[in-house]
Amino acid sequence: MKIDPTKxxxxxxxxxxxxKIRWEDGHVSIYPFRYLRQNxxxxxxxxxxxxxxxxNPETIPEDLKGLxxxxxxxxxxHFLFSDQHTTGIYPFKVLRQLCPCTECNSI
Amino acid sequence: MGIFSRKAESTISxxxxxxELRKIQDPDLxxxxxxxxxxxxxxxxxxxxxFDFVLTTPACPARDVMRDDAIRLVGSIPGVSAVNIxxxxxxxxxxxxxxxxxxxxxxxxAICSGKGGVGKSTVSTNLAAAMARSGAQVGLLxxxxxxxxxxxxxxxxxxxIEARGNLLLPIETHGLKFMSMGLMAxxxxxxxxxxxxxxxxxQQMLLGVEWGDLDYxxxxxxxxxxxxxxTLVQSISVTGAVLVSTPQDVVLTISMKxxxxxxxxxxxxxxxVENMSYYICPHCGSKDEIFxxxxxxxxxxxxxxxxxxxxxxxxAIREMSDRGSPVVLAAPESASxxxxxxxxxxxxxxxxxxxxxSQPLQIVEE
Numbered sequence: 022m023k024i025d026p027t028k029x030x031x032x033x034x035x036x037x038x039x040x041k042i043r044w045e046d047g048h049v050s051i052y053p054f055r056y057l058r059q060n061x062x063x064x065x066x067x068x069x070x071x072x073x074x075x076x077n078p079e080t081i082p083e084d085l086k087g088l089x090x091x092x093x094x095x096x097x098x099h100f101l102f103s104d105q106h107t108t109g110i111y112p113f114k115v116l117r118q119l120c121p122c123t124e125c126n127s128i
Numbered sequence: 129m130g131i132f133s134r135k136a137e138s139t140i141s142x143x144x145x146x147x148e149l150r151k152i153q154d155p156d157l158x159x160x161x162x163x164x165x166x167x168x169x170x171x172x173x174x175x176x177x178x179f180d181f182v183l184t185t186p187a188c189p190a191r192d193v194m195r196d197d198a199i200r201l202v203g204s205i206p207g208v209s210a211v212n213i214x215x216x217x218x219x220x221x222x223x224x225x226x227x228x229x230x231x232x233x234x235x236x237x238a239i240c241s242g243k244g245g246v247g248k249s250t251v252s253t254n255l256a257a258a259m260a261r262s263g264a265q266v267g268l269l270x271x272x273x274x275x276x277x278x279x280x281x282x283x284x285x286x287x288x289i290e291a292r293g294n295l296l297l298p299i300e301t302h303g304l305k306f307m308s309m310g311l312m313a314x315x316x317x318x319x320x321x322x323x324x325x326x327x328x329x330x331q332q333m334l335l336g337v338e339w340g341d342l343d344y345x346x347x348x349x350x351x352x353x354x355x356x357x358x359t360l361v362q363s364i365s366v367t368g369a370v371l372v373s374t375p376q377d378v379v380l381t382i383s384m385k386x387x388x389x390x391x392x393x394x395x396x397x398x399x400x401v402e403n404m405s406y407y408i409c410p411h412c413g414s415k416d417e418i419f420x421x422x423x424x425x426x427x428x429x430x431x432x433x434x435x436x437x438x439x440x441x442x443x444a445i446r447e448m449s450d451r452g453s454p455v456v457l458a459a460p461e462s463a464s465x466x467x468x469x470x471x472x473x474x475x476x477x478x479x480x481x482x483x484x485x486s487q488p489l490q491i492v493e494e
Contacts, residue, residue, distance in 0.1 A: 028394075029489065030487060031492075032489060032490065032491045032492065033491070033492045033494055034491060034492070034493045034494065035494045036494065090491050091227055091228070091491070092227075092228045092365070092489060092491065093228075093362050094228070094361040094362050094363070094364065094365055094366065094393055094394070094395070095361070095365050095366065095393065095394040095395055095489070096361070096393045096394040096395075097362075110362070113394070
């Protein structure tokens with residue numbers, strides 16, 4: 022079977038600060054919860070029509086925490102943040118693209 | 129007695145028995161049955177060898193072949209006078225993940241189609257009934273809110289749903305547990321529901337019904353894709369999806385949208401079934417492939433998904449359905465019933481493979 026870089030093999034909530042995903046291709050992604058909140062894709066945070074971010078990332082407090090993480094079916098994660106925002110669904114495919122590490126962000 | 133009885137008493141070793149059994153491979157999991165832990169409670173009583181052969185599903189299509197091989201191989205060990213095998217099944221599943229699953233339900237199988245009228249509900253009903261008859265604990269959820277025909281096929285139109293505390297009680301019939309969104313609207317009243325209502329209704333059917341311990345829950349979805357599908361794949365971890373298609377449906381690539389939706393949401397595609405594959409003339413018995421030959425099978429090969437089998441266009445299926453009895457139970461010797469049984473065997477194998485090769489996802493907290 023082909024290795025799927027968007028398939029998680031390990032999901033770990035590291036306190037209320039960050040979330041770790043290890044992918045099938047071996048890559049490891051660490052997401053601060055504040056970063057995840059800033060990249061929420063729900064219709065309130067991101068325009069359904071243009072895909073443009075409606076949420077101003079500066080408005081998310083520095084000490085934003087991740088309270089709960091849940092699986093959505095087989096394909097996504099769902100978070101409850103300390104600002105009570107909970108409407109975002111984060112598909113694994115999108116999470117992989119969002120990996121904030123230097124390796125994934127170098128051209 | 130004398131020399132001959134002494135020969136019969138020379139001890140048969142467990143190792144010898146297991147070595148013979150190691151020669152048998154599960155044709156779907158591609159490993160030998162000893163490594164797969166199928167052999168349990170091995171007992172050697174004098175010259176008799178007794179053990180349990182535990183399959184992953186009661187509907188295992190290779191069941192008889194593997195049993196016969198086991199009897200033959202173990203019987204060939206010098207000194208063995210009898211081989212007694214207790215065939216059993218223990219359905220495996222991914223471990224329950226609290227909110228992402230239905231407590232007690234091991235496998236959730238979605239039955240879908242590209243468009244209406246391809247016989248999806250007939251397939252769901254007959255596969256569920258056949259699986260129940262093979263010995264598994266089975267539930268059938270009719271989530272087709274736009275055309276809930278399963279109550280008719282099960283002979284349960286107009287049934288009242290009862291509740292125990294917060295949970296609705298499924299109706300027990302034809303050897304399985306059954307619930308339908310169609311039973312929520314009495315008589316001829318249409319179910320005109322917008323998204324949020326359909327969403328809530330399906331969630332209630334999944335999580336607010338006392339399903340008990342099930343090996344398999346078949347969910348008959350509406351044709352195409354929509355709110356009901358989204359709710360299903362977002363509320364729980366679906367074990368896999370089965371596509372039902374007629375040859376024409378594939379030619380017009382309508383079933384592909386539904387297929388792609390499941391791929392996007394990482395639901396394993398267990399396979400595709402070709403319904404109305406051919407017509408059997410009731411007078412001369414000749415087979416006429418009205419819609420073309422092998423079309424769905426070719427499409428399955430191109431997509432690299434399993435082809436589960438063909439079902440003929442047979443008046444008996446419709447007649448039995450109208451009478452409220454699935455053809456696999458009402459006419460088990462008919463060509464159609466046998467077609468369903470064959471498809472069930474292939475499906476059961478694919479479910480076992482999917483469970484065997486998947487790693488359950490769990491969120492760990494540090």
